[in-house]
Amino acid sequence: MMDRNQLAFIEEVKELLTSLEEALLEIEHDPLNEDLIGKIFRAIHTIKGASSMFGFDSISSFTHEIETAFDFVREGKVAVTPALITLTLASRDHIAALLAVAESGGTPDDVLLRRSEEILGQLRNLVPAAVGGEGVREIPVEAGPVIYPDSAKTALYRIRFKPPENIYLRGLDPDNLIAELAAMGAEEHVVHSEEVSSGEKPEEKLCRSTYDILLSTAHPIEGIRDVFIFVEEDSELLIDILHDGAQFGRERWNPLLEAMRNSRDVPTSSLNAILRESQAARENKRTDEPSAPSGSPHQEQRVTQTIKVPSEKLDKLVNLVGELVTVQARLTQAAVNLSDPELTQIAEEVESLISELRDNAMSIRMIPIGSTFTRFQRLVRDLSVELGKEIRLVTEGEDTELDKTVIERLGDPLVHMIRNSIDHGIEPPEKREEMGKPRVGTIRLSASHSGANVGITVADDGRGFDLEKIRLKGVELGLLDPDARPAEQELLSIVFAPGFSTAKEVTSVSGRGVGMDVVRKSIEELGGKIEVSNNQGKGSVITLKLPLTLAIIEGLLVKVDTELFVLPLAAIKECVELPPLNSRRGNGGQLINVRGEIIPYIRLRDYFRMSGGGSSFEYVAITEAEGRRCGFAIDSVIGEHQIVIKSLGAMYKDVQGISGATVLGDGTVALIIDIPKLVASAELEREELVRLERAALNEVHHQDQNNIKPN
Amino acid sequence: MSETITETAQYLTFKLEDEVYATDIVQVREVLEYSRVTKVPRTPDYMRGVINLRGRVVPVLDLKLRFGMSRTEQTVNTCVIIVEVNVDGDSMVIGALADSVQEVVEIDSSVIEPPPRIGTRLNTDFIRGMGKRDEQFVIILDIDKVFSSENLDAVKATVGEPGKGAE
Incomplete structure (x- = not known):
């Protein structure tokens, strides 16, 4: 059985596969684009991490080698060639196939595993240096002596990092990230943690800590950011430059660390002040060195601009808005009937608000x-x-x-x-x-x-x-x-x-x-x-x-006997008067001549078996569906309306020719005609009728012959 | 659903012709006055059509026609009982036409007897039991079964066959 986390994982990997594909197709035209290479690498890396976390080893071990190859690409050791792209696209499809197996709860069969080997074999040929070792490659943590390569470029950074709560769930550990930072230079950090629930399983372990880090390094700010690349989007990450020089070695950090330890969120400016103070003390009143310009790359915290909402919730919202539209139509009608100026004004305001609300609700469902x-x-x-x-x-x-x-x-x-x-x-x-x-x-x-x-x-x-x-x-x-x-x-x-x-x-x-x-x-x-x-x-x-949308359509409201029907306006070509000469021959073939074109028509009154002889005047709405024209004879045309489509429900699921219903302004229900289906079923009926008539004729014929024979 | 009958339960009683019927109050959502019903063409007569229930399109069924009695005519007392039924695992909201709605009563499960094999006009599948109220029999309906698709198979058979005129 899939649990919720696994389902979320599958959903996430699917999204990653899509963005991977996009990036691969894009990079084909721009093989040197480092952003794209980074994007590809991130996607692969995250797929690997997440799948190993959830025990989908077939995916993680496969993806691991692809990742390794792209690591080389990232380092510029391997070029992006069409062959590599083709192979990576094939790998993407293969991961999707593996994922589908995982989703159905099975394990990959031999065919799939052989395909894994095949792709990896090709990859090894393509990137010989890249794919070698077995096992999971650790993030390189260089344990060697800390080097300050070029002290002129060394700067002191202050990094505030609040990882997402589910960081462990993604197969990441904040401590590893810190270790990676430590490998870049001199590092000290303070952890402010709230209650940490550490469950047995990684998916139960939540991270509620905030890390306040000092780092003196020669790496540029982008390099630091790279460390957090997989979590950046939903972490809180602030990187400030405290001082862009090498003179603040670790031995001089104590006052800073003290301040950071004492307070959860020391503003960078007060740390700057502390630095300046100690600088001043040390250098015996060498005044105000232009240290740490406050306007230095002060990275804005990334605020999430989008939220994910299950689509059912949106459907519900749109349904509710649809109902509001209906009620509003009633209100407007009531206001007209009562002709109370105050009520009319309220109704008009409600109308304009609701139409705006409707447009907004609809726009939420719109996707590019x-x-x-x-x-x-x-x-x-x-x-x-x-x-x-x-x-x-x-x-x-x-x-x-x-x-x-x-x-x-x-x-x-x-x-x-x-x-x-x-x-x-x-x-x-x-x-x-x-x-x-x-x-x-x-x-x-x-x-x-x-x-x-x-x-x-x-x-x-x-x-x-x-x-x-x-x-x-x-x-x-x-x-x-x-x-x-x-x-x-x-x-x-x-x-x-x-x-x-x-x-x-x-x-x-x-x-x-x-x-x-x-x-x-x-x-x-x-x-x-x-x-x-x-x-x-x-x-x-x-x-x-x-x-633009399916929930609300433009419809032509027509009347047959006492009932109202809606014909989708998109299919209507024109409405013509039915000449009184046209005979009313029940369900049989009926044709109308519209400017020389002979068009068959269906009399809705007959087809729907409605009582009453009908009015003396009838109209035919000429429609076009599936490339054929067909008319519908009706009693009168009420007008064009925007209608909200509602389902008739399971009770009426077998009804042919009606696609749904809508509630009109006065609260009555009108049925929406499904033109192609109605035409098809009317035709079927007609054929059946012809067949029966022929059979009956034959019968008569036979009888006649039988009658003749004895003579 | 018979296992839901515990000690006492509340029932809504209503009349079809001069017999008293009841349905578990749990399934009743509301009772409406009979208003205009839009007939869906080419459906069996007992499917009277659809109504607008606060923007929702709800089918209305004629219980009397369903039970083989005469068609429910509109009087001042005619009501639509909106019930929530469970048909084949799907919950549906359906309106049932009744000549008049009586009251909500409590009936002790001990006085509910199994449906008689003979003596009622309707399919005993539809009956959950017979209750007694003021020396009068109350037929307690199993409303899910009344609307179940197995019993509504007739709908499919009749659709497309010549039916009678609309409202």
């Missing part, structure tokens, strides 16, 4: 899309190597924010679209050169806001869609008449038909049974739209238009 983009860098890199193509992925608008749920459900469709671009779009490098294009193909993935929508485009400069191929395939699938010469847009819409694939052979990349139809379906489930434009030979652009 950039996090998803990272995985595409990896995808492009891996696939282009596999297919022998040279492709560059350019991303734009990573900061564009979208609802968390939308982003989560957007990943797979985007993967598919990018795969298509890599596989079908971008040509092999030689061919590109022949065609006079740059050797390296470009896929441009960009996101941007436009009103209440977010637009995401995947554009490539490949060969584009081959319209003739699409046409032939369309004929093959029976979607097109062989003689028809459809317009470009119509041809392009065939790309989204189920079963469509122009790839002649099934590669590992595309043609795996999921096609653009699945992409379109998932986008439409998100309330979005998908469009394709093509420039044959030059490239293609696929544009997704997505709503």
